[in-house]
Amino acid sequence: MTLNCIAVDDEPLALGLVGAFIEKTPFLKLTGRYSSAVAALQALITTPVDLIFLDIQMPDLTGLELARVLERSQRGNHVTRIIFTTAFDQFALDGFRVDALDYLLKPFNYEEFLRAANKARQYFELIHRSEPLPVAPLPAAPAEASDDYLFLKVEYQLVRVAYQDILYIEGLKDYVKVYRQSDPTKPLLSLTSLKSLEEKLPTQKFMRVHRSFIVALDRIDAVSRNTVQIGAVTIPVSDQYKDTFSQFIQRWL
Template sequence: MTLTCIAVDDEPLALGLVCAFIEKTPFLTLVGRYSSAVEALQGLMNGPVDVIFLDIQMPDLTGLELARVLERSNRSAHTTRIIFTTAFDQFALDGFRVDALDYLLKPFNYEEFLRAASKARQYFELVHRVEPAVAAPMIAAPKEESEDYLFLKVEYQLVRIPYRDILYIEGLKDYVKVYRQSEPDKPLLSLTSLKALEEKLPSSQFMRIHRSFIIALASINAVTRNSVQIGSTLIPVSDQYKDAFGQFISRWM
């Protein structure tokens, strides 16, 4: 698989280095180089690219601002991923919030660049494998019958989580924690909302019982009218969800 790339940096030496690294990498193709985010935005109007190697600190329009513009514009179904290149490590969390694929801290060498580029290739290979499976047929099958896993953005990678491995999911403001049977003491942290996951998960296998919790029904060890026990964890049922939960546990009692 070959990925199309552009490089954006207002420092000529840094821009030249990134372009040289791209041209050195067999699975990358350089289709544009820009000394400002404004120029890059204009260039992207000619057609989408796979990966943008993007500096953060630039005049007029910063790399973070360009990333937010691209996120809001949603110009096509094509997925463009961003790898930030910067001399300032304090922007790492901001890069995560705009869904950057990776974050290269200057000065970086070719080995570090190649590691980030390989992550991009793995991401697109995964996307291309998934797309045929989730493409809508003439008569779409119900979601819970056609899928048995969830894809979740964790740090800078896309992680495949089988439904059967999920114990429960906890919402934490802008993030969620996914607790799993395979590693119960190592929950996965993802920048998404509990509502977004609730819409993706099959209702036959999962239930929201609290504004901060979704549980896997198969993982329940014990229930009361007001709580659920999963392993050693007791999860409360809030008033908003008691009616639906009461209908469910009526089959138990």
């Protein structure tokens, strides 16, 4: 797989270095170098690319502003992803919020660049493999067939998480924590809402029992009127979800 890339930086030396690193990497193809985010945006209107190596601090339009524009204007099935290149580490969280794949802190060497580029390659390979292939309908195909995993954005990686590995999910203000059987003491932290994640989960396997918790039904060890027990963890059931939860309890009786 070859990824079409552009480099955007208002510093000529930095722009030249990133361009040289791209040309040195076999699975990357440099299609343009731009000294401003405005020029890059004009080019992207007619010629989308897979990956942008993007500086943040630039006049007229910053890299973060360009990232937000692109996020709102993705066309069709084409996906453009960003790797930020900056001398300022205070923008790391902002980069995460605009769905950047990685964050290279200047000055960086080719080994660090290649590590970030490989993350991008792995991301696009995962996306490519997860796209449904056109097939002729089969009469014997099960009507309820579905995937048994989801992808979570964790730091700057796309992580595949099997449904059967999930114990429960806790919602925070801007994040969710996904607790897993395979590593219960180290939850996966992902920048998404609990509601958004709830919509992706199969209802036959997961239930929301509280404004801050979703539980895996087959991981429940014990229930009471107001709580769910999963291992050593007690999770409250709020009034808003008691009716649905009561229907579930009937299966235990």
